[in-house]
Structures are given as structure tokens and as C-alpha cells.
Amino acid sequence: MAVQLQKQTADMQLALRQALSLFPTGVVAACALIDGSPVGMSMNSFTSVSLDPPLVSICVARTSTTWPILKTSDRLGLSVLGAQQSALCRRLASRSQERFESGEWQARESGAVLLNDATLWLECEQYASVDGGDHEVxxxxxxxxxxFPDVKPLIFHQSKFHELQAH
Structure with missing residues (x-):
């Protein structure tokens, strides 16, 4: 019975993943200087939370090997990726050590790293974390x-990257 329940759970997770892929999202990179080198990761689970205080959220998989390193930084740079940054996004999502290869970036004095050609930069401090199941919110x-309002954002929809098109 336990094997069947696990199979149903895996099937339900796949079905939910496919269903949620129908919700288009932007893509964000969270980056910081750690020991003098840029460290970063990309994600599509990002949202505004509050204007007072000004809060946003990201959700990070508990299996991430990058987040434990990034969260040691006092400040994080969040870059909402531009339409031309899909290759950079894939590198930031990979386990490669060359995540910043051919991507232009700049570091703030605080240690936040921001990616050039993004549509928005946010410099952030960690405020709180909440248990989110297999993710940390x-x-x-x-x-x-x-x-950078003239830069079109990168859109993630049905597990593929897209650009906004004028209607």
C-alpha cells in the first residue's frame, strides 16, 4: 500500500507542477559576493509582499546547495531578468561553477551583486524565513x-522562456 501511495503522490506532484506551469512568472536572480566571488541562483518563485515595510519573497528548495552559501551575506541583490537573459538564467540554475560566465554584473559595497541587462534591481536584507514544505520562504x-523600464522581462511559462509581445 505504501508503494502505491508514493506513486500517487509522485503523480499528484507532477500534475500540480504541470498545472502551475500555466501561471506565467518573471525570473529573478539572487546574488551576492561571497569571499570576493559572485554567487547566485535563479528562481521564478518571487513576489511582492508588503509596501510598509517594503518586503518581497523568494522561495528556495531545501535541496539547494547555493542558498546555504548565499544566506550568509548581509545583503542580496535581486535582478529581475531581462528577455535576453535566458542563457544566463539557465547557468544560474545549474550546478556549474561558471554561472557568471559571459554575464555582466556589478557588486555594491554591501556585497549585493546585480546583473546588467535586468529590468529591475532590488538590494535586500534578510527579514524572516518561513517553513514552506520542501521549500523555504x-x-x-x-x-x-x-x-530599467525599457528592458522587457524574461517570462517563464509552461517550463519554457518567453518574451512579452505587444498586442
Missing amino acids: ILLEVVDSEL
């Missing part, structure tokens, strides 16, 4: 932002 307080 991280609340971040926004301490600075810079907008």
Missing part, C-alpha cells in the same frame, strides 16, 4: 531599487 526587506 524567505522574506527580504528592500533597501534600494533601480528600475
